[in-house]
Amino acid sequence: MTLFILEVVILFSIFWKSDFFVSVIQIDIFLKIHVIALLLWILSLLIQSILLKNEKNEAAVKLRGITYYLVPIFVITLFPMVEELVAMEVVSSEQEAVTMLFIAVLSTIFLFFYMFKLLLYIGHISRSFYINSGDTYYLFGMDNKPSIRLNTISIILISTIALSPVIFVFFSQFGSGFGLAGVILVPLIIPTIRLLLEIIKSKYDFFLSAYFWFIVLWIFAIILILTIPNTFWWKEFALKR
Secondary structure: OHHHHHHHHHHHHHHHHHHHHOOOOOOOHHHHHHHHHHHHHHHHHHHHHHHHHOOOHHHHHHHHHHHHHHHHHHHHHHHHHHHHHHHHHHHHOHHHHHHHHHHHHHHHHHHHHHHHHHHHHHHOOOHHHHHHHHHHHHHOOOOOOOOHHHHHHHHHHHHHHHOHHHHHHHHHOOOOOHHHHHHHHHHHHHHHHHHHHHHHHHOOOHHHOHHHHHHHHHHHHHHHHHHHHHOHHHHHHHHOO
């Protein structure tokens, strides 16, 4: 639990400093809503972990159901922030601007997995469907069975994606190119460290770890990030926005 809280503090130190103390980007209503939603989401996962530790599983499941409603807010507020970032970056670096927009698209697709889970929750789809879809959700720490470990996975993996615009702003302070490097590498480094800790301490088979499969998917995403933004059709699409 100590390590879990430490990781949250590290993530939010980037998030908080970037959003409230850096003048690189003007804080607008979308950014404020995004910050509040993510804060509530991480706080709810911390509370869920405490409930599970005290064997109050039913209360944890109910709270988890409520948190699904925060995900559409992440998606809705993500693009207005990125639009502002892209508009700013076009002035200094056209390539960084079009790449950032592509990363935003990948982040949104990722968050839509959570939105689909929300639809399943609202619609009360049968248990058999959850089982058939279980492998997909497990990759993102969203297995139907509540546990402290899966909550930890969820908060780490989703946070690294939801924080991408803010990570970009934070690392951009260190010079040109640092913003994109941070957005690409932070979601890779944090799960890698967690995977190594799981292998060393818990003896988990890394092929069964959600961190491992997230790393695989993110490496694939990096390949896309390094190729698609350089294409003519994507640049034309991004710069016309």
